[in-house]
Amino acid sequence: MAQVTATPTAPNAQHPEQTVLQRFRRDQPWWLLPLTVVTVLGGFGLYVLWTAFIESPPGSVNHVSEWGPYLSPFFSPLIWKSGPVSPAIFVLWSPLIFRASCYYYRKAYYRSFFLDPPACALGEMRHRAYHGESRFPMVLNNLHRFTLYAALVILGWLWYDAFLAFFSVDPANHGHVWLGLGTGIMLANVVLLTAYTFSCHSLRHLVGGGLDCYSTARLGMARNGAWRALTKINLRHPMWAWLSLFSVMLTDVYIRLLQHGLFVDPHIVF
């Protein structure tokens, strides 16, 4: 008779530690996730190029995406608006390199664009010498720390833009409080960008992860508290990365629709 022994349980019982998402991913073909990532990130990159350097609706100055009290995050802070090139060029490099060198996005594009590897325990299509992040250009991913500092500065500007979105720029009601759908979109966008930036692994390291002994370091216990707080949101870093990516794009799309007159911003002024 069978030598196997085990506690009888319900047939086909699911592992309690597997989430719905994990079970869904387990049942999908390996190429579905890389294809999705390539499509979304590639589409986002093309959209950024289009809106920053090509799109120029009537009344727009130098491609700038702005309407009423709203300014697109792709152009904030607005530097040299009437210059020879789109002002996005002075700003975009920082958040784009910040995302490109982000530990989560690295995982996403190494798997999806470079198939290195395409999925866990799957063979790779490239068999030439592997250097990982030890050589140029991938070694530049170490600049993530540097772009974090720049991203924090830009995040401050975006909060300022969200603040300005609460005030009418209409000459008839100048300075009055403006509550529009765009105000909510800009506020949600900056909240999601804050969650993404503050869940960054580098920031988590800077505030306290780099310490060996909290109890003896200067401000050690305060830094331990900050590290614990950032660790909690760091667990959802991929989620913040995707949500903030979509929110940035949605904010710009919304303002472009207003610029073209294809949508009327519902709002109240008081």
Place this chain on the structure above:
Amino acid sequence: MTTTGAASAAGLDGTSPVSEYGTPDPGLTGDTITLNVFRGTPDDQQGDVTYQVPGVSGMVVLDAIHYIQHNLDTDLAARWNCKAAKCGSCSAEINGRPGLMCKTRIDELPDGPITVRPMKAFPLIKDLVTDVSRNYEINRAIPPFTHAPDDGTPWRIRQADIDRLYEFRKCIECYLCQDVCHINRTHGLLDRFYGPRFFVRVASLEMHPKDVLDRTEQTRDEGGLAYCNVTKCCTEVCPEHIHITDNAIIPLKERVADKHWDPVRWMGRRMFGNRDNDTQPPTPSPAG
């Protein structure tokens, strides 16, 4: 080579499942499990052998391997010990994915034959057993925990200083993370790459409040930390759910960035010295 092992046990002939005493066995499901198990040695013919095993409610892959060893093929080599996902011995590749045989339930696998093969990243010894001795060599190359010479015992350490180390202590050294890492399994760089398991070990030492050594340069140079491209497969297969990439590898990369890639930190060190980790551990005092 593909052959079929003899499947002579009761329960495989279409009759209702009964125990060895002839009474109905409530544990047997009546299903037949088909396994394609790798057999062979480096110097001998290698290939999959097909076995059929009676299904039991809640059975894991190791149960099926034991059934084969006891009833069908007594010289099938498989390493195991606790059958409780704590010893880390029964690592293998189940349906192409690294996992512990004792923790992989058969009713969680897709329908159809189950493939069981040895870990791909390590040299084969026989059947499902591989030579993982390279891991022990790496372990010996890492300087062990070293406290300050004048730091006597007993120590009193604040909980906040060691909380994050508990996670690393959960490692059972199953080496699934070493196996799934594409740097080892596809590119064969285990001779110049410590691998996830030992980045966890280095991180646990580097973050220890009483340890006084700095292993980041060694980990960067000899350990090949920069080979890691943070694709997190090690984290995905870890049976102890250690956040290997987020809590060990990335913090080590950040410590390297502190020294070599951060102009602000560099300037701060030039002006004020290392003000983060230059403080001495608490003065030891008798417990109580």
